[in-house]
Every structure is written in C-alpha cells, then in structure tokens.
Amino acid sequence: MTDLEWVLDVSGFVHRVKPENKGFEVSEIAPALDLDPKVGGFSVKCIPAFWKTRELFTGLAGIIHLGPAVSSWWGFCSGDRVAHPPYTRLYEYPKMVLATSDSMVVAYRPFKGVRVQQAHLCYDSVSLLVDTRITSPYKRKVKLALVCGILEQDLIGNITFVPASRCRLRDGAIATSFSRFGREVYFSWAPSIRPSSGTLIESPRDVSRIFRGDRPRSRYDRNLGVLLFELDLDPGIETSIVYSCVASDAEQKSRRRSRELAKTNFDEAFAYHLRRSLGAFINVPRFTHRDEDLTRLYYLIWQRLRASYQGGAGRIPYPYVRAASGPWGIDALALWDSAFIAQTLCLKDFDLAEKQIKSLLEQQFEDGFIPHGNLPHACSCITQPPILAWACWEIYKYSGDKPFLYYAYPKLVKHLRWIERNRDRGDGLLGWATPDESGLDNSPVFDGATDAHVDLNVEVASSYEHLSRIAERLGLTREARKWKALSHEWNRRVQRFWDEGEGFYYPLSGTDFVRVKTVTGLFPLLSGAPKREQAERLVSHLRSPKEFWTAYPVPSVAIDEETFLKPSRSTDGFSTIYWRGPTWIPTNAMVIEGLRRYGFLETARDLAMKSIMMVKEASRYGCLLWENFDPLTAKPSGLIPYGRSDETAWTAYVAKLMLEVLVGLEPMDAPTDSSLRLRVSAHPSGCLEGLRIGRWLVSVSVESEVPRISVSRSRPVTSPAGCIEILNKTDGEFAFTLRLDSRRLGIARITGVETREDYGIDEGKTELYLKALRGEAIKVLFETEEAQRPWAQRPWSGTFKQFIEGYYK
Structure with a gap:
C-alpha cells in the first residue's frame, strides 16, 4: 500500500468532542467501481453490489434508500483528546454522501504526529475489507474504537439510529441483523488482531465515554457495538489492523466468513481489484492538459459516472446511470437528467448512451406520458422538461446509429403530443403542473400564480426542431416539414413572454409578466425564438456583472433580484436557496447551446x-460532481447558508464542454462509413486521443507548434469512396493527418489548403498530411483501392464519380 498515491488527504479535521458536535460525519462506499490510478490527487469512493438488494453495508458508514444502513467507523483517543475523523465536513449536522467504487483510500491525521492510512475494498458482493495502518514518528499510546451498528437517515441525509437493531459481542467480533423485505440479514465485523475489550453503547456521542470509562445508559445499550484496541506505537513502525464485514442469511455463516476474510492478504486483493478496474475506462478518450487539475477533473468525471452505474432491474430493462448519489436519488432514473448524462456517455460508449435513453423511453405510458423519476419497482406521477429529442440527436451525431433514431422517434413524438394536450393553459401557452415538474423546484418564478412558463414553451419549440431533423434523416420528409412548421409556431408563441421595455423573457400570470429575472429568461436562445436584436439584448443581460455574469455564471436568479440567495420552502419541506441563486450545469449547457x-x-x-x-474548484470538496454551486465562490452550495447540494450525474456534462472548449473539436453531422464532418471551434490547448465518432477515431495533439488533428478508422473501410470535411472556425492553423487501413489512398479533390504542394501521400503508405488555412474548411474526397497505378491512369469508378458529383452539387 505504501506505493499507492493516497487520493484523499483529510487533515485538519481533528476536534475536541463537544455537545453540539456529533463527533463524526459519514461517507459511503457503494456498488461496483474501482479506483483509477490516473486520478492523482482526486478521490473516488464506492459500494458493493449487495446494495442493489437494498441491504447495504459499508466500511465507513452506509446509506440505504427507504431503509437502514449498516456502518462502521474508527474513533481515536490519545491522552485527553478524542477524534472521529470525518470524510465530508460540509454540513452543520452529520450527513451521508453516497460515493461509489469498489475501493477507497483515505489518509488523515487524527492527532499531531499520528498518521492513518485507511483503504476500503469491496472484496465481493457481500464482503468488505478495511485495512487501517497507523504510524507515529515517536513512541506513544493510542486507543482505537471500531464502532459498528445500523443507522437510518431522512430525505436529506440527517442520521438517526435504529433502536430495534441489536449488536452482539462474541469472541472479539460484533454481529447484528435486521429484517428487510421479509428476510433477516446478518452482519458480522471481525478484526485481524484481538481487541483489548468490547462494549455496547447508545449513540456516537457515547463513543467518547468509553475512552474515559463512563458507563453509557442501558436503555438503548444494544444500538452500537464497539471493539476497543490499545496500541503502543513505536517510532516509524507501521501498525496494521484489517477488519472485515460480511453479510449473510445466517449469523454463524457471516461470523465464520468475516473471521476468514480478515486474514486475507489485503495488498494482493487490492492490487487485483485495481487491475480489474481499468476495464471500465478502456474506451474513455484519453485527455491531457497542461493544467494537471483539469486532467484529473476529466478522469474524475468518468469515475463518478461509473460510480453511479446501475444494472437494469424491474421496470428498467437496460443498464443506466442514476441521477444522483444523494439519499433521495438512489436507483433513480430521471427524465431530464438523462438527457445530459447520455450526451456525456456517448463520448465513451454509444451503446450505454442509447440505453440511458431507451431505459427512460421504456417507462412511457400508452398516452405518451413519461415519469420524471423511475425506480425498478415504482415511478413518479409528474413529468419533466421534454428535451430528449435534443439528446437523441446529439448522440446520433457521434454514433451515426439510425436504428436508434427509428426506435426513439415515435416515442418522442408521443411525449411532445402529451405535453401539448396536458399542459396547455387554454390559450396556446404551456405551464408546469407543479414546480418540481419543471426541474427548477423552488425557483422564484413559482412564488406567485405563474401559469405560463418560458422554459417549457422553449423546450417544446426546440424539441420539434430536433424532431424535424430526425424525421428528415429517417426519410420522413412530410413529417419533417410538419415538425419544422410546429417549431416555428412555438417560437412565435414564445415571443408572448418578451418584455420589450426590459428586453427579457418573463413567465406570465394570466396576461401579466412575473418580473423576476431567472436563467430561464435566457432559454429562448436555445430554440431560436429571439430576433437578432432581442438576442443581443439577452446577451447584454447575461454579460452584465450586476445581473448574471458572476465569477461563476449563470446564477439561477440574477444577483440584482431580491430573491437572490434568499431561501424559500421547497416541496420536500426544507427551506433552501436551491434554485434561488446557485449555478447549475444543465441550465448553463442550454444557454451555451x-x-x-x-x-x-x-x-x-x-x-x-x-x-x-467551477466544477473543478467544487470537486475539491469531497471529490464529487456537485449538483449546484455558489455563483460567487464555486463552492458546493451546501457550504453556504441554506444551501443544498448533493452529487448529481448530469454535472458530468462538463466533460463534453472540455472537449469542445479545451480540445475545440465536435462533429457537425452524424458520421457514416464513408464520411466524417468535424468542426474546430476553439484553438486546442489539450491533447485528445481515441475519440470515437461512428467508425472513425479522432485524435488532437498540441505537442508541436501547429496543432494536429489525426483521423483514422476503428474498422476497415468498406466503402470504395468517401469524404472528410473539417471546418476551421478559429483564426489559427492546424495540421491534418488521414490514415486509413491497408488499402491504398487515392485523392480526388482537396480544398482548404494553401497550395497543392501542402499535401502529399507518403510513398508506400496510406497516410495523408495537410495544413489547413485559417478560417477555412478542409474537404478531402478519397478513394481506396488495391491497385497501385498512378492516379491519372486509374479508371473512374462509377460509384466514386457519382459521389463526387453529388457532393459538389
């Protein structure tokens, strides 16, 4: 373990036990993601597959949806000092933060001169191993308390304890059990060395009493079990304690297995799981940047997505990424969250991105309704923003998979038609049925009697535009024209929200404007509703430091509004600033588009x-993808008064932004076997290798003075001819390399290069090198053939000739 890079240094969290301090905060390990060593200074945390049956246990503490969690943690005592090192010190009260992986490593100092390195490993679906190594530069005595028991939590993660669960002490081990879904589940904790003594206590605050010899009260004396270890630390000598936790359907079986597992060679088991983890990231495009923190953020994003990965179960037929890792988000497949999650997933895995959308569309009711929240055995009764058509089109631009569009198209149409029928207020404008349905839960636009909302009408207009593109690509010309006309009609209706005096879009209450500037007033840019002059006025609002252009824009409410960062009660009963000022990635994504x-x-x-x-700065707090952010400091909003910020998977959308801004590359249209159209929208500052776009592989290098874009094939070329177009939207130059498979490369026509001497084919190779003009497009029409005759002597293939003539019409 000493050769590993410790991924989280939790230092400075030592505190004396006070009545107002619970003494600990908890984090979780949960199903099936390993540590990726590329993440350097960032942490990854995780959970066992056993959790999928809702009987979760973890090594630090646990969290279970609609039920208890089995947990364990360390307490330390040296002299008169007591410490229970927290792992997420973000809230006034202890909270559970879900963070998933098969393994987690933390390092902390409970006292000056004492260093603890703690590694947690999900050994298999029902077993957990924890290796704790303690060192000190000088001789001292330390007491350790391994505290184990069953916890519960409320909707926002506050912890309570389960009086009904009973811990038992036998032969230096702790056992407990609870009943879930008609079955009794038994858990046993066993250490690798014999404890000094054992006791049963009432609550976490009573952990400090056992260090001082106080007797806890006996009424709840079976809530938690404690194993006490007294260690004599020698200077520079590492002391190791390995303990295991095993779940089983029989107490004796769990106790026996936990004792056996505690004797496992931890280093070998950890190394095996570390190697196995690499398979989860094999198709992730490799990204590097001169700012190492950005490189780490990129890989952290993919780890957190993998951490939220769920297998299909019950009503959900395909694997998916759950919406959130907060207590309320466990297992949930959410509607508009999935639109952003899927767009990120398609950078790595087309199939998984499509299954994210398919899993959601399979929840559709016969009348077209799609629930906003979906669990394996339940669903909600409200919907959410209809932006799935946008997500489907973006996935198609990367995959080129028409069968996916054929599958999704009729379901997308049904959902939009349902929205039109059921959310019309009676005059052609649409309004949300409940605040939660909008996804903007307690936004100030809902403080009054708002009945027509800008965002919903814009989202319908945008969705019809994307439906038109999908229909056209599927050859449904008549329907494509119909959806295009409907998109224009909805954009015309969106203009009814325009306040000419203030140059902004406001929701309506009847015919009156609800004049509160929120991020949704910028959404019409997404559908193309504003005229050019109106768009310019919107951008002036956006760029104003007195309104939306904060240090980390775009705040959900303009900073000059009275409601900015002023809490209100949300539908779950808590007073919070949730959608009343913090910045969110999904809304930023829509404004950027x-x-x-x-x-x-x-x-x-x-x-x-x-x-x-913003996401990079916030990830320093717990190494998670936080849900929303302080627009002034980028901290997770949970760190500011009345803030609330769990971890949500849609924040991973910043990986897509990183490729578009730091690499500057994106597809202009869906790829085919014979064509690829790319756009360079920004001068690249980072390197990218292995981005899959259809059957093409694209890489970008900035190692030389002139950035180079390389295009190759992931599979052999089957078409006799093809075209590659790269549009350079920057004012700089870039080099272009085309490399095909073993066939020879014949060039029919090239545009966008300075002279014909600027390109050439290496003798005996199938590689083309070009240097692009500033602000122009490279277009390469090529032919692949086995013959090696000079180009002038080759007969024109009918297919190739038709291809060229058709392309230039």
Whole structure:
C-alpha cells in the first residue's frame, strides 16, 4: 500500500468532542467501481453490489434508500483528546454522501504526529475489507474504537439510529441483523488482531465515554457495538489492523466468513481489484492538459459516472446511470437528467448512451406520458422538461446509429403530443403542473400564480426542431416539414413572454409578466425564438456583472433580484436557496447551446470555461460532481447558508464542454462509413486521443507548434469512396493527418489548403498530411483501392464519380 498515491488527504479535521458536535460525519462506499490510478490527487469512493438488494453495508458508514444502513467507523483517543475523523465536513449536522467504487483510500491525521492510512475494498458482493495502518514518528499510546451498528437517515441525509437493531459481542467480533423485505440479514465485523475489550453503547456521542470509562445508559445499550484496541506505537513502525464485514442469511455463516476474510492478504486483493478496474475506462478518450487539475477533473468525471452505474432491474430493462448519489436519488432514473448524462456517455460508449435513453423511453405510458423519476419497482406521477429529442440527436451525431433514431422517434413524438394536450393553459401557452415538474423546484418564478412558463414553451419549440431533423434523416420528409412548421409556431408563441421595455423573457400570470429575472429568461436562445436584436439584448443581460455574469455564471436568479440567495420552502419541506441563486450545469449547457446558435461564440466559450473551472474548484470538496454551486465562490452550495447540494450525474456534462472548449473539436453531422464532418471551434490547448465518432477515431495533439488533428478508422473501410470535411472556425492553423487501413489512398479533390504542394501521400503508405488555412474548411474526397497505378491512369469508378458529383452539387 505504501506505493499507492493516497487520493484523499483529510487533515485538519481533528476536534475536541463537544455537545453540539456529533463527533463524526459519514461517507459511503457503494456498488461496483474501482479506483483509477490516473486520478492523482482526486478521490473516488464506492459500494458493493449487495446494495442493489437494498441491504447495504459499508466500511465507513452506509446509506440505504427507504431503509437502514449498516456502518462502521474508527474513533481515536490519545491522552485527553478524542477524534472521529470525518470524510465530508460540509454540513452543520452529520450527513451521508453516497460515493461509489469498489475501493477507497483515505489518509488523515487524527492527532499531531499520528498518521492513518485507511483503504476500503469491496472484496465481493457481500464482503468488505478495511485495512487501517497507523504510524507515529515517536513512541506513544493510542486507543482505537471500531464502532459498528445500523443507522437510518431522512430525505436529506440527517442520521438517526435504529433502536430495534441489536449488536452482539462474541469472541472479539460484533454481529447484528435486521429484517428487510421479509428476510433477516446478518452482519458480522471481525478484526485481524484481538481487541483489548468490547462494549455496547447508545449513540456516537457515547463513543467518547468509553475512552474515559463512563458507563453509557442501558436503555438503548444494544444500538452500537464497539471493539476497543490499545496500541503502543513505536517510532516509524507501521501498525496494521484489517477488519472485515460480511453479510449473510445466517449469523454463524457471516461470523465464520468475516473471521476468514480478515486474514486475507489485503495488498494482493487490492492490487487485483485495481487491475480489474481499468476495464471500465478502456474506451474513455484519453485527455491531457497542461493544467494537471483539469486532467484529473476529466478522469474524475468518468469515475463518478461509473460510480453511479446501475444494472437494469424491474421496470428498467437496460443498464443506466442514476441521477444522483444523494439519499433521495438512489436507483433513480430521471427524465431530464438523462438527457445530459447520455450526451456525456456517448463520448465513451454509444451503446450505454442509447440505453440511458431507451431505459427512460421504456417507462412511457400508452398516452405518451413519461415519469420524471423511475425506480425498478415504482415511478413518479409528474413529468419533466421534454428535451430528449435534443439528446437523441446529439448522440446520433457521434454514433451515426439510425436504428436508434427509428426506435426513439415515435416515442418522442408521443411525449411532445402529451405535453401539448396536458399542459396547455387554454390559450396556446404551456405551464408546469407543479414546480418540481419543471426541474427548477423552488425557483422564484413559482412564488406567485405563474401559469405560463418560458422554459417549457422553449423546450417544446426546440424539441420539434430536433424532431424535424430526425424525421428528415429517417426519410420522413412530410413529417419533417410538419415538425419544422410546429417549431416555428412555438417560437412565435414564445415571443408572448418578451418584455420589450426590459428586453427579457418573463413567465406570465394570466396576461401579466412575473418580473423576476431567472436563467430561464435566457432559454429562448436555445430554440431560436429571439430576433437578432432581442438576442443581443439577452446577451447584454447575461454579460452584465450586476445581473448574471458572476465569477461563476449563470446564477439561477440574477444577483440584482431580491430573491437572490434568499431561501424559500421547497416541496420536500426544507427551506433552501436551491434554485434561488446557485449555478447549475444543465441550465448553463442550454444557454451555451443558444449562444452558439446565434454566433456569440466568444461568450459561449467564456461561459463553458467558467463552468469547467467551477466544477473543478467544487470537486475539491469531497471529490464529487456537485449538483449546484455558489455563483460567487464555486463552492458546493451546501457550504453556504441554506444551501443544498448533493452529487448529481448530469454535472458530468462538463466533460463534453472540455472537449469542445479545451480540445475545440465536435462533429457537425452524424458520421457514416464513408464520411466524417468535424468542426474546430476553439484553438486546442489539450491533447485528445481515441475519440470515437461512428467508425472513425479522432485524435488532437498540441505537442508541436501547429496543432494536429489525426483521423483514422476503428474498422476497415468498406466503402470504395468517401469524404472528410473539417471546418476551421478559429483564426489559427492546424495540421491534418488521414490514415486509413491497408488499402491504398487515392485523392480526388482537396480544398482548404494553401497550395497543392501542402499535401502529399507518403510513398508506400496510406497516410495523408495537410495544413489547413485559417478560417477555412478542409474537404478531402478519397478513394481506396488495391491497385497501385498512378492516379491519372486509374479508371473512374462509377460509384466514386457519382459521389463526387453529388457532393459538389
């Protein structure tokens, strides 16, 4: 273990036990992701597959949806000092933060001169191993208390204890059990060395009493079990305690197995799981940046996505990434969250991205309704923003998979039709049935009697535009025209929200404007509703430091509004600033798309870059992808008064922004076996290797003075001819390399290069090198053939000739 890079240094958290301090905070390990060594200074945490049956146990503490969690943690005592090192010190009260992996390593100092390195490993689906190694530079006595028991939590993670669960002490081990879903589950904790003594206590605060010899009260004396260890630390000598936790359907079986497992060679087991973890990341495009923190953030994003991965179960037929790792998000497949999650997943795995959407569309009711929240055995009764058509089109631009569009298209149409029928207020404008349905739960736009909402009408207009593109690609020309006309009609209706005096879009209450500036007033840019002059006025609001252009924009409410960072009671009963000021990645993503549509590319790049840096700064707090952020400091909003921020998977969308801004590359259209169209939208500052776009592999290198884009094939070329187009939207140059498989490369026509001498084919190779003009497009029409005759002597293939003539019509 000494050769590993410790991924989380939890130092400075030592505190004296006070009545107002619970003495500990908890984090979780949960199902099936390993530590990726590429993440350097960032942490990854995790959970065993056994949790999928809702009987979770973990090594630090646990969290279980609609039920208790089996937990364990260390307490330390040296002299008169007592410490229970927390792992997420973010809230006033102890909270559970889900963080998933097969393994987690933490390092902390409970006291000055005492260093603890603690590794947690999900050995298998029902077994957990924890290796704790303690060192000190000088001789001292230390007491350790291994505290084990069963906890419960409320909707926001506050901890209570389960009086009904009973811990038992036998032969230096702790056993407990509880009944779930008609079955009794038994847990046993066993250490690798014999404890000095054991006791049963009432609550975490009573852990400090056992160090001082106080007797806890006996009424609840079976809530928690404690094993006490007294260690004599020698200078520089490492002391190791390995303990295991095993779940079983029989107490004797769990106790026997936990004792056997505690004797396992931990280093060998950990190394095996570490090697196995690499398979989960094999298709992730490799990204590096001169700012090492950005490189780490990129890999952290993929770890957190993998950490939220769920197998299909019950009503959900395919694997998916759950929406959130907070207590309320366990197992949940959420509607508009999935639109952003899937767009990120397609950078790595087309199939998983499509299954994220398919899993959701399979929840559709016969009338077209799609629930906003879906569990394996239940669903909600409200819907959410209809933006799945946008997600499907973006996935298709990377995969080129038409069968996926054929599957999704009729379901997308049914959902939009359902929205139109069931959310019309009677005059052609749409309004949300409940605040939660909007996804903007306690936004100030819902403080009054708002009955027509800008965001919903914009989302319908945008979705019809994407449906038109999908229909056209599927050859449904008549339907494509119909959806295009409907998109224009909805954009015309969106203009009813425009306040000419203030140059902003406001929701309506009847015919009156509800004049509160929120991020949804910028959404019309997404669908193309504003005229050019209106778009410019919106951007002036966005770029105003007195309104939306904070250090980390875009705040959900403008900073000059009275409601900015002022709490209100949300539908779950808690007073919070949730959607009343904090910045969110999904809303930023929609604004960025709108800015690009109108050609405000510099503002779009600035906003994307600020979004990336915001997530990077916030990830320092627990190494998680936080849900929302303080627009002034980038801290998770849970760190500011009345804030609330769990971890949500849609924040991973910043990985897509990183490729678009730091690498500057994105597809212009869906790839085919014979064509690829790319756009370079920003001068690259990072390197990318192995980005899959259809059957093409694209890499970007900035190691030389002129950035180079390399295109190759992931599979053999089956088409006799093809075309590659790369549009350079920057004012700089880049080099281009085309490398095909073993066939010879014949070039029919090239545009966008300075002279014909600027390109050439290496003798005997199938590689083409070009240097692009500034602000122009490279277009390469190529032919692949086995013959090695000079180009002038080759007969024109009918297919190839038709291809060229058709392309230039």
